[in-house]
Amino acid sequence: MEGTIIKGVGGFYYVSAGEELITCKARGAFRKEGITPVVGDRVTLTRHNSGYAQIDTILPRRSLLVRPAVANIDRLLIVLSARYPEPDWLLADKLIVQAISGNIEPVLILNKADEADEKVLAAFWTDYSRFPKAVVSAKEGQGLEELKELIYGHVCCFAGQSAVGKTSLLNALLPELDLPVGELSRKTDRGKHTTRHAQLWPCFLGALLDTPGFSLYEPESFDKTLLQRAYPEFLEAEPCRFPGCMHVKEPDCGVKKLLSLGKLSQGRYERYQLIAQDFIYRRKHQYD
Ligand SMILES: Nc1nc2c(ncn2[C@@H]2O[C@H](COP(=O)(O)OP(=O)(O)OP(=O)(O)O)[C@@H](O)[C@H]2O)c(=O)[nH]1
Ligand SMILES: [Mg+2]
Ligand SMILES: [Zn+2]
Structure with a gap:
């Protein structure tokens, strides 16, 4: 039998x-092989007369x-989120x-448009002009179509970070779900991590x-094609002096x-520098 994992909780x-x-357990050998089934996996399973069904194989992802x-x-x-919590542009980048390294x-998606100020809207439109995007409000229904x-x-x-409104958007699109949504902690202005598990609908x-x-993620690799797809705006640049240029400290860099000509978003470039420097640092120390 074949199926799709829509949720995984506590080993089930x-x-x-x-x-x-069907409620399943993973085949015991998965653990030994270091394989973990995840939500979205297509799997084959067998049912038993008693107890839970078993996931036998994970189909190619x-x-x-x-x-x-x-x-x-x-x-x-x-x-x-346009506001409360303030947009975490670095996390978005x-x-x-x-996403791109995972194919x-x-x-x-800029949510809470009902609370957005002009500055945030402008930054969103310019910084992500080359990506598919939408400005929406789960609260007021704007942009849902x-x-x-x-x-x-x-x-x-x-x-996205906690409390940006991911579950609220799901509820707005599929009202029959009526999933629980959280609040912002007044003390820390952070989300409360209301959604505990990934689930597919x-x-x-x-x-x-x-x-x-x-709120944290570190990219593992950063090759040239990935860079071109994650930063399509860099493609406008003239060739850099060094073919392997990371556009950080190298001289004669097209990016x-x-x-300097004002043809690139300052914010996007500054965040790029943080991500690239992090990556360069980790590459250098990966065999330490
Ligand atoms: N003003 C406004 N508030 C919103 C909007 N969408 C969501 N909220 C509020 O933002 C808070 C967090 O919403 P959630 O949907 O729980 O956020 P989440 O991203 O699922 O958070 P986690 O599950 O913790 O990751 C709730 O208080 C929502 O009512 C919106 O479009 N406008
Ligand atoms: Mg949620
Ligand atoms: Zn360069």
Whole structure:
């Protein structure tokens, strides 16, 4: 039998197969082999006369994300909150890099448009002009039709810090779900991590995955093609002096020239520098 893992909690996997939802455990050998089934995985399973069904194999994945751990996603819906919490642009840029390295198309979503000021809106439109995107409000329903169009026919996963409104957007798109949403902690202005597990909801001829909010991620690799896809605006640059230029400290860098001509977003470039320097540091120390 074949099915899709829609949720995994405490060693149990809930697998949707046809019209059924089957509670499974993973084959014992997975652990020894260091394999972990994740939400979105297509699996084969066997049922037993007593006890839980067993996941026997994980079918080849067409994509894999590490954080959140989800498989077979086509699009990563990176949600930023216009306000409360303030948009975490650096996390968004890191998630773009992560999506691209996992072979997933990034889509930028600015939620809480009802509370957005002009500055945030302008930054969102310029910094992400080359990516598919939408400005929405889960609260007031703004932009939901555009969001639906971005989702239609794709398996999409929400990602972004706690309290940006990922679950609220899911509720706005699929009101029958009526999932619990959280508040902001008044003391820390941080989310409360209301969603605890990734879960997949089939809809719009594709699926939506809700995930817990999180705030840290470090990309593992940073090769040239990844860089070009995560920073398509760099493609406008003249060739750099060094072919392996990381556009950070090297002389005669086309990207820095683009910046000095005002043709590149200062914010995007500054955040790029942080991500690239981090990566260069980790590459240097990976065998320490
Ligand atoms: N003003 C406004 N508030 C919103 C909007 N969308 C969500 N919120 C509020 O933001 C808070 C957090 O919403 P959630 O949907 O729980 O956020 P989340 O991203 O799922 O958070 P985690 O599950 O913790 O990762 C709630 O108090 C929502 O009511 C919006 O469009 N406008
Ligand atoms: Mg949530
Ligand atoms: Zn360069």
